[in-house]
């Protein structure tokens with residue numbers, strides 16, 4: 042077999058993916074997952090170990106959790122941040138390690154808007170994070186004075202000049218992400234956080250230039266995306282996470298496709314296609330949760346807007362991921378909870394797909410031993 046034939050037979054999941062001047066070694070991506078472990082938004086030892094193990098597990102792209110562009114934009118007080126130059130150094134240490142192990146270092150920037158100042162997912166309702174750490178509530182803001190649901194605070198409506206300030210903050214967070222050395226940046230525009238709140242007429246009832254028809258409701262998110270693109274190097278790729286449907290009937294796939302066309306024109310490289318979260322708790326389900334439940338959204342955006350997409354949501358193993366790529370439904374595969382269950386998911390997927398039976402993809406400090414051990418295992 043010639044080398045050409047060999048590479049043809051390689052699973053797409055383990056084929057490099059070039060985005061501008063940056064190459065992901067494979068299509069396996071760790072999805073952003075907030076851990077509530079930061080103090081003052083800084084990366085610490087916990088984040089290094091939590092994310093570092095995914096780099097050792099040979100995911101091609103490792104995303105941090107959502108990093109707030111201002112303190113008020115955090116979901117909880119324990120979220121990471123990129124709102125202050127003083128935070129850059131802590132991110133650098135993480136980025137160095139991820140890259141040293143061969144992964145692209147990626148970060149997600151966000152503003153929680155009306156869904157800020159919340160307890161951690163696993164706290165009792167009404168409790169606000171670790172009391173001993175002094176977690177306190179703060180004022181939440183949004184496009185309109187409409188709460189996310191029962192038990193959520195009513196946000197203060199943001200004035201137009203404040204929105205211009207927030208657009209600048211997205212840009213500044215991008216500049217800090219670059220200074221920290223990240224290869225990939227993603228705007229969190231999904232799950233009912235600030236950008237998604239602007240898109241949906243359910244959460245955005247404004248009648249100024251930032252509300253009204255779809256073009257008006259897209260104005261602030263597009264301005265934020267533009268500011269990030271302008272502050273993020275030309276050779277580095279930029280993603281955006283969207284909720285293809287908001288889960289409340291205000292924003293649909295057709296809207297997302299129109300939005301994705303505009304994002305593409307701004308220079309967004311990949312649409313990370315999620316869904317839901319606009320109202321209430323994350324238990325408000327726009328689609329029934331079954332294997333690959335959001336893949337049809339990734340496919341619709343990819344085909345409808347002609348832009349690469351990342352699929353996410355209950356993707357569990359290598360063959361399932363490979364089938365999504367082979368069908369042309371997405372270009373990258375994001376793994377969330379399955380990566381918590383198995384940090385070496387990518388390496389195991391390679392074995393399932395028959396392209397690493399000799400442990401060659403593993404770091405040699407592990408792989409050499411595992412290869413030798415093969416003959417000692419019961420047949």
Ligand SMILES: Cc1cc2nc3c(=O)[nH]c(=O)nc-3n(C[C@H](O)[C@H](O)[C@H](O)COP(=O)(O)O)c2cc1C
Nearest residue numbers: 072073074075106107353354355356376377378379
């Ligand atoms: C612990 C945890 C934290 C999460 N935090 C974020 C986050 O910071 N940003 C985000 O866009 N999605 C977040 N998500 C959603 C995941 O990125 C992913 O989209 C979701 O879990 C579905 O994928 P899965 O079925 O592979 O887990 C989080 C999910 C989990 C389980």
